[in-house]
Amino acid sequence: MALFHFTVTQTKRSKGQSAIASAAYRSGEKLYSEYYGEYSDYTRKRGVICSDILLPPHAPKEYADRQTLWNAVEKAERGKNAQLAYSFEISLQNEFSLLEENIALAREFLFREFVSRGMTVDVSFHEKECEDGGTPNPHFHFLCPIRPMEQDGTWGIKQRREYVLDEEGNRIRDANGKYVFNAVPTTDWGSPETLEHWREAWAEMCNAKFAEKGLDVRIDHRSYERQGVDLLPTIHEGATVRAMEKKGIRTEKGEFNRWIKATNAVIKDIRKKISLLFDWIAEAKAELAKPQTPDLVSLLNDYYTQRKAGAYSQKGKISNLKEMNETYNYLRANGIYTLEDLESRLQSHRTTVDGLKTTMDSQNARMKAIRSLNDYSATYKSLKPVYDGLQKIKFEKSRAKYKTEHADKLKMFYTTRRKLTEEFPDGKVDMGKLSKEYDTLEQEHETTYAEFKTVREDLQRLWKVKSNIDTAVRFNQRTAEQKLQNQPQIRHKKEDMTR
Template structure:
């Protein structure tokens, strides 16, 4: 069961907040606030899986270094009550692998940066408890846009009011859309929904899914927070935790009453996926065990299940099922995937696929009314997407190593230039000189660690595993294309080659001929 959570909050000097402290804590770094001289050392904290800086394409090089970025963010704000940073706190699906979560975190952060043109530090955290499910992402963003000249005007559209609420809704929808796309690419059956419980319950009723509507029509609990959670773990009184327990008990009681009413009256209560009352009870117990909660925009409250108790299944207006994309649309999507630059590395190995797509117009004309054509084309599109993902993944690892090495060289040059232009003083100002030199040494240590991690991701074992996944994806696409050549033959297919085992040496040769193009992470 994929968990959805998205929340936006701000850090303000009026409340004693510091963007440098927030960045150090979330990334597990040692950062020094140049404005106050305060040291924020969180190098020993656990749970930080990875941290990356994502900035606009024309941003200066220093914005890629957290120590310099957040010092500049603090210096740019003059007011004593200024908002110094904004955070997007997002849940990531536990159903994805580490690499898949990393790719999702990168795409979400890039979407935010492209829309608002600020600088962002994205820190991916693992669950607090061993075996937990709470994988999450902290995207800490500057409150000012960043261009070639540095930090510029404020991102006022996110400050609140109708415009701010609209932007938060866009963020919630974007996170859900990208999360669902990555879940689908990973062939995970779970999906997330950014809408409020009330909206989801109404949609479930509209499609005739009474069980889902009952599960969704509940009064939501409130976010407890780390302080109240710590009190509860120690057995001390926590008012909000106690309130949530009472709300959950009330929801369970009302839910049981509703199920009993349906069973007593002999009314059908089946969800659209075939689940009945007993499965509904199990789903609800599972949600309770996992502690799933949803934050409603604007702090809105949900009514209980009383709102649907008086409806009968016969009163539900079920909309007609959407036919989905046409065969023409699916052919178009498959061709777009075929033309994607990421497939250049394996394009020469996809002989069956090339032959099938080259004659797509003739096949569409000959088999447009075939009952299984759309289903088979959907499978081809799905396999092509998986292939694109693994072809891109290999290139992404290569790019990550090159980028880490480039940042290390920059950090080393920064230290060299500092030492050359700032000889160690002998007039009592050694402490300030040592601090400035120490920041550059810390940057080098951080870049060395990043380079080490990038090279470990390209170890012979990791490379072999990545290559095998790519080979398997090529085989899956070619095998399905070969089956479709037989199922939907036309005259030019007479000499279509039979599918056989893929020679991995051909893949390596193709990779040398067509070096992979990879997306930029920063």
């Protein structure tokens, strides 16, 4: 199945991350960090197909060595909270061969969109083994230094100062007497517009390859909302959840996504039927507008008259009579006597579906929020001892050392605490309350889903009515044509043109 997945994050020291460790993990190598004085060994990592360093023409040749490159990046970044690299993850397509097509396409993309901009690219291609025959997940990771490189091969600056000026062109000072300025990036690599361009470019290249291979599939870099696709979004499962699902272990995230997909299938079916029936009504109205054309009820009567005439057994006649009664009772019960009535019924269904979709969007968003809060709660509990350890330290130097050693965990603890406080302002975290709310939302979903199915069942009845009318129209047309053919031909004497 064609898939679009394209994410980018930053590798930062403020999160306790290392460019060397990130590069080693993605390439499955053992690399030494001069900055930290330690090795990062991922030589046992499975699923790494190949890796490469793609350099712009002005980059030093020694940067083709991964360890040399990233130690140079670490050395150029002096701040303890420095941003080191952009980290990308992009899915490859199962419809393409891995080496001849996927990797070749990815390399072309990287050279065209990144190396051409002067960026250095450290790329690794992954494909995890599927021992149980599951769907492969080929993808590639690549790291790019955030700091640009000058034409002489030295590292440049990330930002430049743009001072704020008054009306006379003089620099403005703040309350402390310092000049006010804005930090302006020296490249557009981190801008949302550039990321959007990269995402679109990758989708276009994959779609061109699909077309070249004659495959009737496409991917779209836009979200459902931007595409105008009125469906519920699924949640990201992650490698661990996917692995459990492939082994037959049903997970909460897997169940949630199965629910979303089933609901989306019903919504798509309903909207398709409504659209087709509206098109048919427009055509039928045009036909019924012609002189001496039978109305909706007359056409249905014609259909069942034909069915009755074609039934040779008593059982067939009874079956036809039963179906006719059910159809007429259904139409009468719902006040459908004309095409306008039928059109009104469809419009009512469309309004109902829109309302149900809005309700389900709200339910879906809240259920996702509760799931996130559950994760935050679990993380908070696991990291609370780290935070408590900091509170026990009284000496400033010891506290600073402890903060440095546990920076990543403390940052995560503060984040989860803030998220939980937003939900529970009084500080009393009641996950039992959220669990009950989640159960209630699940029950409400079942009710909403049942309403969707009710609409679909009614549309199936209307579709049956439409099919019967089409049959009657075709029969009447054939009958009219046969009558016309059976009429005696009247011959007129040829006028004498010589008169």
